[in-house]
Amino acid sequence: MRRVSILGATGSIGQNTIDLIARDRDAFDVVALTGGGNIAQLAEDARRLAAQVAVTAYEDRLDDLRDALAGSGVEAAAGARALVEAASRPVDWVMSAIIGAAGLAPGLAALQQGATLALANKESMVAAGPLVIETARKHGATVLPVDSEHSAVFQALIGEDIAAVERIIITASGGAFRDWPLEKLAGATVAEASAHPNWDMGQRITIDSASMFNKALEVIETREFFQVRPEQIEVLVHPESLVHALVGFNDGGLMAHVGPADMRHAIGFALNWPVRKPVPVERLDLAALGALSFRAPDAARYPALRLARAVMQTGGLAGAAFNAAKERALDHFIAGRLGFMEMAPVVEEVLARLSAQPGHVDAPVYLDNITRVDHLARKEADAVAEQIAG
Numbered sequence: 001m002r003r004v005s006i007l008g009a010t011g012s013i014g015q016n017t018i019d020l021i022a023r024d025r026d027a028f029d030v031v032a033l034t035g036g037g038n039i040a041q042l043a044e045d046a047r048r049l050a051a052q053v054a055v056t057a058y059e060d061r062l063d064d065l066r067d068a069l070a071g072s073g074v075e076a077a078a079g080a081r082a083l084v085e086a087a088s089r090p091v092d093w094v095m096s097a098i099i100g101a102a103g104l105a106p107g108l109a110a111l112q113q114g115a116t117l118a119l120a121n122k123e124s125m126v127a128a129g130p131l132v133i134e135t136a137r138k139h140g141a142t143v144l145p146v147d148s149e150h151s152a153v154f155q156a157l158i159g160e161d162i163a164a165v166e167r168i169i170i171t172a173s174g175g176a177f178r179d180w181p182l183e184k185l186a187g188a189t190v191a192e193a194s195a196h197p198n199w200d201m202g203q204r205i206t207i208d209s210a211s212m213f214n215k216a217l218e219v220i221e222t223r224e225f226f227q228v229r230p231e232q233i234e235v236l237v238h239p240e241s242l243v244h245a246l247v248g249f250n251d252g253g254l255m256a257h258v259g260p261a262d263m264r265h266a267i268g269f270a271l272n273w274p275v276r277k278p279v280p281v282e283r284l285d286l287a288a289l290g291a292l293s294f295r296a297p298d299a300a301r302y303p304a305l306r307l308a309r310a311v312m313q314t315g316g317l318a319g320a321a322f323n324a325a326k327e328r329a330l331d332h333f334i335a336g337r338l339g340f341m342e343m344a345p346v347v348e349e350v351l352a353r354l355s356a357q358p359g360h361v362d363a364p365v366y367l368d369n370i371t372r373v374d375h376l377a378r379k380e381a382d383a384v385a386e387q388i389a390g
């Protein structure tokens, strides 16, 4: 039996993970489930899966969680420390599916206990890639990618020599606005940006897909995961979202990973790794599909991709600053204070400000420095957003 914990259990990735575990109940012993504000879902799943402990990120929701778990025998806990404590409970496998920089500390705690970490929380790799890799190495832990593109690359690399890899191509649907006239983008609304053409995901990542900030994070994640040079990573717009990534080798061959646009494939792969087990996703009928299409991303439409290149060039804590500034810019867009095309200039300005002052993005990639740069980047992003909005 595999002992598992799910961080971010109430979210889109968390719920898909629970769906797979519930279908193969005898194979898994659930230790910890964590969530945020969705107490009803957290308590329902903790009861159903007979978890040891359920944790909400919010201390002021502890009483609600206790009430919802009354008589179940499941422990209730709350707050950032409790999240880390839950992630430290001995298990074989942990799903890291908290959204945003909040996922980093619990993910590191899971690695410190030597568990296999299925990493959906790409922000951890972007903000702290070297720290994540070094923590895993030091504690004999394994990090498996869950992002569909990175899972695809991982699968294409099985049995291959990374030294023979020339390039890694990750695909992008192009998001909600891929076919909009460029001049209309400035007026795009939150509701319009929240409708993904192919994937059913949480709201924040869906908006990040429309702006390609999500792809920008994934480009940086690719570099950190597979330790390739930035110039080896390419992005290709693929509206059908069925080819998730391609790996190009030094003999000219390309290995493509093709699968349905359903995160349960990548989650199931990580959940059962190193074996493959049946996963209830659609089986593609390529003859019925007929054709797949590809095109280069439009630099004017997706400035986030250029910023990702700059972040990789700078290195150090530029990823932490980039992610934090992006999270705040997105908050301001969702709150109606910034326009859709104003998010990238905010992030760019924050990167420029922090890079101009020594001791920030050039500081060593340690947790306290990451936290400091993260806070600073958020503060700067608020200030820049206010200037733009005002």
Ligand code: NDP
Pocket (backbone or CB within 6 Å): 007, 008, 009, 010, 011, 012, 013, 014, 034, 035, 036, 037, 038, 039, 057, 096, 097, 098, 099, 100, 102, 120, 121, 122, 123, 146, 147, 148, 199, 200, 201, 202, 203, 204, 205, 263
């Ligand atoms: P959701 O917004 O759907 O879920 C996020 C989860 O994190 C929820 O359980 C939420 O709790 C919890 N949470 C929110 N804020 C905090 C906080 N401050 N501290 C602790 N927990 C918190 O996100 P997704 O499932 O879409 O994404 C999760 C991660 O996976 C992200 O890093 C995303 O980039 C990545 N990812 C997602 C994909 C997808 O298809 N959705 C695809 C590939 C990667 P609650 O809801 O109870 O408030």
